Amino acid sequence: MSDVQTSPLDSLxxxxxxxxxxxxxxxxxxxxxxxxxxxxxxxxxxxxxGVPVSGKNIFPSNIQGLPTWFTIRLSKDGYIARREDYHxxxxxxxxxxxxxxxxxxxxxxxLYPEEWKIKHKRDDVVYYPVPVKAxxxxxxxxxxxxxxxxxxxxxxxxxxxxxxxxxxxEYALNFHFSNKPKPVNMNxxxxxxxxxxxxxxxxxxxxxxxxxxxxxxDGMLLLDGNSAGALGTAFGGVQVVAWYPITPSxxxxxxxxxxxxxxxxxxxxxxxxxxxIQAEDEIGxxxxxxxxxxxxxxxxxxxxxxxxxxxxxxxxxxxxxxxPIVIWNVQRVGPSTGLPTRSSQGDVLAAYFLGHGDTKHVxxxxxSLEDAFEFGWKSFDLAERLQTPVFVLSDLDxxxxxxxxxxxxxxxxxxxxxxxxTAEDIQRAGEFARYKDVDGDGIPYRTLPGTDHPDAAYFARxxxxxxxxxxxxxxxxxxxxxxRMNRKFDTARALVPPPVVDEVAGTEIGLIAYGTTDACxxxxxxxLREQGIETSYLRLRALxxxxxxxxxxxxxxxxxxxxxxxxxxxxxxxYMEYPDLAPKVKSIAYLDGMPLAPRWLTRAVQEREQEx
Amino acid sequence: MGTxxxxxxLQRNDYKxxxxxxxxxxxxxxxSNQIIAVCYELSIEPxxxxxxxxxxxxSKSPAxxxxxxxxxxxxxxxxxxxxxxxxxxxxxxxxIGVSGDGDTGSIGLGQFKHxxxxxxxxxxxxxxxxVYGLTxxxxxxxxxxxxxxxxxxxxxxxxxxxxxxxxxxxVSFVARSFAGDAKQVRELLKAALSHKGTAVLDIISPCVTFxxxxxxxxxxxxxxxxxxxxxxxxxxxEYDPIIVDVHEPGQVQAVRMHDGSHLVLRKLDPVKHDPxxxxxxxxxxxxxxxxxxxxxxxxxVDEHRPNLHETTHLIQAPLVHLTEADLRPSAExxxxxxxxxxxx
Ligand SMILES: Cc1ncc(C[n+]2csc(CCOP(=O)(O)OP(=O)(O)O)c2C)c(N)n1
Ligand code: SF4
Ligand SMILES: [Mg+2]
Numbered sequence: 001m002s003d004v005q006t007s008p009l010d011s012l013x014x015x016x017x018x019x020x021x022x023x024x025x026x027x028x029x030x031x032x033x034x035x036x037x038x039x040x041x042x043x044x045x046x047x048x049x050g051v052p053v054s055g056k057n058i059f060p061s062n063i064q065g066l067p068t069w070f071t072i073r074l075s076k077d078g079y080i081a082r083r084e085d086y087h088x089x090x091x092x093x094x095x096x097x098x099x100x101x102x103x104x105x106x107x108x109x110x111l112y113p114e115e116w117k118i119k120h121k122r123d124d125v126v127y128y129p130v131p132v133k134a135x136x137x138x139x140x141x142x143x144x145x146x147x148x149x150x151x152x153x154x155x156x157x158x159x160x161x162x163x164x165x166x167x168x169x170e171y172a173l174n175f176h177f178s179n180k181p182k183p184v185n186m187n188x189x190x191x192x193x194x195x196x197x198x199x200x201x202x203x204x205x206x207x208x209x210x211x212x213x214x215x216x217x218d219g220m221l222l223l224d225g226n227s228a229g230a231l232g233t234a235f236g237g238v239q240v241v242a243w244y245p246i247t248p249s250x251x252x253x254x255x256x257x258x259x260x261x262x263x264x265x266x267x268x269x270x271x272x273x274x275x276x277i278q279a280e281d282e283i284g285x286x287x288x289x290x291x292x293x294x295x296x297x298x299x300x301x302x303x304x305x306x307x308x309x310x311x312x313x314x315x316x317x318x319x320x321x322x323x324p325i326v327i328w329n330v331q332r333v334g335p336s337t338g339l340p341t342r343s344s345q346g347d348v349l350a351a352y353f354l355g356h357g358d359t360k361h362v363x364x365x366x367x368s369l370e371d372a373f374e375f376g377w378k379s380f381d382l383a384e385r386l387q388t389p390v391f392v393l394s395d396l397d398x399x400x401x402x403x404x405x406x407x408x409x410x411x412x413x414x415x416x417x418x419x420x421x422t423a424e425d426i427q428r429a430g431e432f433a434r435y436k437d438v439d440g441d442g443i444p445y446r447t448l449p450g451t452d453h454p455d456a457a458y459f460a461r462x463x464x465x466x467x468x469x470x471x472x473x474x475x476x477x478x479x480x481x482x483x484r485m486n487r488k489f490d491t492a493r494a495l496v497p498p499p500v501v502d503e504v505a506g507t508e509i510g511l512i513a514y515g516t517t518d519a520c521x522x523x524x525x526x527x528l529r530e531q532g533i534e535t536s537y538l539r540l541r542a543l544x545x546x547x548x549x550x551x552x553x554x555x556x557x558x559x560x561x562x563x564x565x566x567x568x569x570x571x572x573x574x575y576m577e578y579p580d581l582a583p584k585v586k587s588i589a590y591l592d593g594m595p596l597a598p599r600w601l602t603r604a605v606q607e608r609e610q611e612x
Numbered sequence: 613m614g615t616x617x618x619x620x621x622l623q624r625n626d627y628k629x630x631x632x633x634x635x636x637x638x639x640x641x642x643x644s645n646q647i648i649a650v651c652y653e654l655s656i657e658p659x660x661x662x663x664x665x666x667x668x669x670x671s672k673s674p675a676x677x678x679x680x681x682x683x684x685x686x687x688x689x690x691x692x693x694x695x696x697x698x699x700x701x702x703x704x705x706x707x708i709g710v711s712g713d714g715d716t717g718s719i720g721l722g723q724f725k726h727x728x729x730x731x732x733x734x735x736x737x738x739x740x741x742x743v744y745g746l747t748x749x750x751x752x753x754x755x756x757x758x759x760x761x762x763x764x765x766x767x768x769x770x771x772x773x774x775x776x777x778x779x780x781x782x783v784s785f786v787a788r789s790f791a792g793d794a795k796q797v798r799e800l801l802k803a804a805l806s807h808k809g810t811a812v813l814d815i816i817s818p819c820v821t822f823x824x825x826x827x828x829x830x831x832x833x834x835x836x837x838x839x840x841x842x843x844x845x846x847x848x849x850e851y852d853p854i855i856v857d858v859h860e861p862g863q864v865q866a867v868r869m870h871d872g873s874h875l876v877l878r879k880l881d882p883v884k885h886d887p888x889x890x891x892x893x894x895x896x897x898x899x900x901x902x903x904x905x906x907x908x909x910x911x912x913v914d915e916h917r918p919n920l921h922e923t924t925h926l927i928q929a930p931l932v933h934l935t936e937a938d939l940r941p942s943a944e945x946x947x948x949x950x951x952x953x954x955x956x
Binding site: 222459 | 630658659662663675681683684687694696697698701702704705726730924925926930931936938945
């Protein structure tokens with residue numbers, strides 16, 4: 001085994017203050033090499049030590065061979081946004097090692113397989129060569145498992161270097177493998193071996209360390225947003241799911257299938273109180289939802305940009321025929337196939353206006369696990385109350401990465417099935433007219449197929465219709481119906497989840513954001529405060545906008561709308577809705593495939609402020 | 613006034629829809645009338661039916677029958693998906709889908725085949741006239757090769773055969789008929805209503821405005837002259853005792869439908885087609901195409917293929933009848949799942 005190589009910074013390192021629970025680990029691997037187990041094990045073990053963490057997987061659109069990076073951010077202050085710099089590099093991909101080292105922070109450390117020859121060595125970072133192959137050989141791992149297990153070497157070495165408790169690593173492995181002893185033991189054996197090797201052979205020459213913390217992660221869980229949304233969907237009482245596979249939404253349906261088969265299948269008969277259908281395409285998927293929603297079921301799908309494009313015509317039909325359905329769009333980068341494995345907030349305008357003619361939709365904007373869970377069930381209540389499609393715009397960052405979140409709260413309201421008339425209701429009312437505004441809120445009453453009353457039936461259609469759903473080309477019928485639907489859209493403004501406002505007295509600057517950008521805003525506001533810039537913050541949770549947003553903008557002198565797309569899509573909606581306030585509203589929009597980073601946003605706001 | 617009623621006390625009028633706005637003499641109207649007649653005759657409760665359609669003259673027709681049944685006029689070519697969703701949501705409903713040859717054979721061919729492949733329990737009628745009626749007379753994909761129309765010109769492409777497409781997608785019930793043969797349409801409709809999977813009825817339904825010249829195989833004059841029925845079909849509901857006169861073996865075949873009703877097929881064709889033989893069905897269609905024959909009747913039936921309710925292991929109760937207690941798992945269930953996620 002080789003000697004440990006050290007840099008000329010040795011002396012400097014020795015005097016350095018320890019860096020505790022506030023750095024980022026970057027693990028560079030080759031896609032398909034099974035590093036997910038190792039990475040999530042590390043993440044969970046650190047989380048179990050009470051340290052706030054967040055993990056992001058930056059992966060290619062490829063099954064095997066292209067580079068993949070996984071970042072684990074530790075933040076004693078609880079920040080979970082993307083951090084651009086990294087301090088600990090686990091270099092396990094020869095293709096990218098040079099570039100990965102170039103981007104490492106000064107004073108950072110590099111773990112790499114000892115047999116690699118690294119050409120351009122920096123003298124301001126610490127190198128730890130690791131005998132990966134020798135350790136794997138020594139562990140006696142059966143050859144068919146080597147590729148799965150060998151990543152445990154860096155888990156064990158990091159455990160020594162950073163002081164990660166082995167007990168928590170074992171716990172995390174048990175979690176990962178659902179307590180199956182065989183894989184847990186096999187992986188743990190290599191972790192221990194590597195841990196011991198590092199204890200004996202690797203003199204620590206860097207300041208980074210993990211220390212147990214109290215009170216920061218109590219009662220929190222670590223989960224991906226797709227699972228959180230799926231769990232919420234299950235607690236929304238979903239009945240029909242139709243879908244077509246597309247990254248990054250697929251794992252939401254996978255999770256939903258797991259939850260439903262656990263909670264909604266009769267263990268004796270194997271019969272399911274729900275249907276999941278893998279459709280032939282997204283047109284078929286949404287078509288099935290429209291049929292199911294019309295028949296009275298809670299129906300949902302999960303897709304991403306290209307799939308949502310295909311759903312356009314049906315979204316317009318569901319809007320105009322007034323059929324409740326729920327569509328999750330876990331956004332990735334477009335236009336077109338774009339960057340299929342990168343995150344964006346690029347489908348805001350497309351979702352809001354999906355469909356030809358004067359179509360507009362209710363859109364929910366989750367920014368956390370808690371939101372994803374809540375919108376999972378609440379989206380059905382809104383769809384059925386409003387008799388309209390509800391879009392939930394998540395994104396790859398929320399959907400596929402691991403986030404900390406508070407334990408989800410059980411729905412605080414019973415299921416709202418909306419205005420449905422039974423045969424008895426029709427008898428009592430003496431009339432049923434499908435598209436009549438009985439209550440003045442623009443929301444009509446509906447009957448479900450199968451209602452046993454001679455006046456219950458109506459012919460749903462995408463063509464012009466009168467109050468009784470009868471075909472009509474009369475201008476007055478058309479206008480009356482559309483005006484009622486616009487009234488309904490105004491009713492929606494008050495029903496959708498209101499924005500969350502944190503207003504700081506005396507500040508002139510407002511920030512508006514939504515979705516996963518929230519994590520960036522939270523940290524950036526603190527950074528700005530350090531620079532003497534105080535901001536108020538409004539986090540949108542839904543479209544259409546409500547008075548709260550208009551009033552917030554009015555109270556501010558200037559407002560920056562921050563979003564992870566290029567065109568400033570939410571800013572445009574705000575300009576459209578409140579043209580009189582538009583001069584106050586500025587767009588800060590950027591998209592390169594990565595979630596927005598707080599330091600970048602802080603600089604962007606500072607620059608805008610200086611330009612004034 | 614002594615108006616006649618059926619077994620559930622409804623008059624024939626109770627099965628009608630709004631007045632048709634299709635052209636006088638359009639084949640689609642005649643099919644609507646047979647649907648009305650059959651539902652009245654079988655005393656079907658209208659609220660148990662849902663009517664589904666795509667876009668086209670044919671797809672408008674559900675407005676003109678069964679006014680007491682819910683219906684959904686969907687998108688062009690996309691009715692199969694919508695029907696699938698509705699029928700999964702409420703398995704007590706009987707779906708009657710009406711489509712056109714454009715709706716099914718072109719824009720909707722994919723959805724059609726996937727519906728058939730899933731064996732969604734419903735009737736799927738293609739009112740096949742060889743043209744796009746509603747957009748005024750373009751050729752559809754079922755038009756004959758070499759056919760000439762004043763507006764559309766010469767069709768140089770071979771036709772898509774709806775029955776063949778259905779067979780290739782493993783259909784469990786497929787028949788061809790002719791709007792001018794009212795009795796056969798009725799008996800096939802009755803059989804289709806008793807079928808447990810997708811029942812495809814490809815009914816030649818002349819467009820009197822754009823494609824009714826006697827040289828067109830989709831016209832009334834041609835159909836009247838050339839129709840060769842495979843069988844004389846009699847549908848025997850489950851509540852009628854079945855008396856099959858099997859004096860001439862090979863001449864008469866009884867097919868038991870899954871609900872206990874029977875189809876009695878008195879064979880008229882020289883080869884005595886056996887509609888439970890899938891290879892024979894393929895051969896029948898291909899030979900008829902080569903010989904320019906207009907054969908009608910039951911082409912293939914398989915009462916054993918599992919339908920979509922079975923392959924998705926759906927509970928017996930319609931999903932839409934489930935209450936909040938059935939649908940929303942308990943607070944304890946949430947605690948349990950969260951406990952598994954946190955494992956604290
Ligand atoms: C997406 C879409 N494309 C085109 C149309 C226009 N369109 C309406 S009906 C029709 C053809 C209908 O033909 P067919 O299904 O044969 O019905 P028929 O009118 O002949 O009964 C077309 C192309 C449409 N409604 N939607
Ligand atoms: S145009 Fe043809 S298909 Fe349409 S209603 Fe008239 S006859 Fe029927
Ligand atoms: Mg046609």
